[in-house]
Amino acid sequence: MSTIETMIKEGKATIIDVRSHGEFMGGHVAGSKNIPLQEIPDRLDEFKNMKNIVLCCASGNRSGQATAFLKQNGIECENGGSWMDVNCYC
Numbered sequence: 001m002s003t004i005e006t007m008i009k010e011g012k013a014t015i016i017d018v019r020s021h022g023e024f025m026g027g028h029v030a031g032s033k034n035i036p037l038q039e040i041p042d043r044l045d046e047f048k049n050m051k052n053i054v055l056c057c058a059s060g061n062r063s064g065q066a067t068a069f070l071k072q073n074g075i076e077c078e079n080g081g082s083w084m085d086v087n088c089y090c
Contacts, residue, residue, distance in 0.1 A: 008089040053077035056086045
């Protein structure tokens with residue numbers, strides 16, 4: 001079992017969906033928070049207070065960009081890939 005899968009199954013992950021609000025409203029992981037990719041630079045302080053961050057999107061591309069940006073800013077996080085994959089761990 002992966003670290004991401006373990007964190008989610010144990011209820012320890014903070015799941016952030018970086019898709020647009022419209023995409024998020026069309027379906028998302030229960031309990032996840034929607035912070036669209038383009039808003040992340042302006043919302044860095046919110047991430048500093050989170051633990052066990054797992055980012056997801058439609059395919060893993062945008063969540064990968066978000067993961068790289070957050071790590072460059074000293075925030076520990078993991079790319080969970082597609083929200084549908086993350087949802088399978090719940």
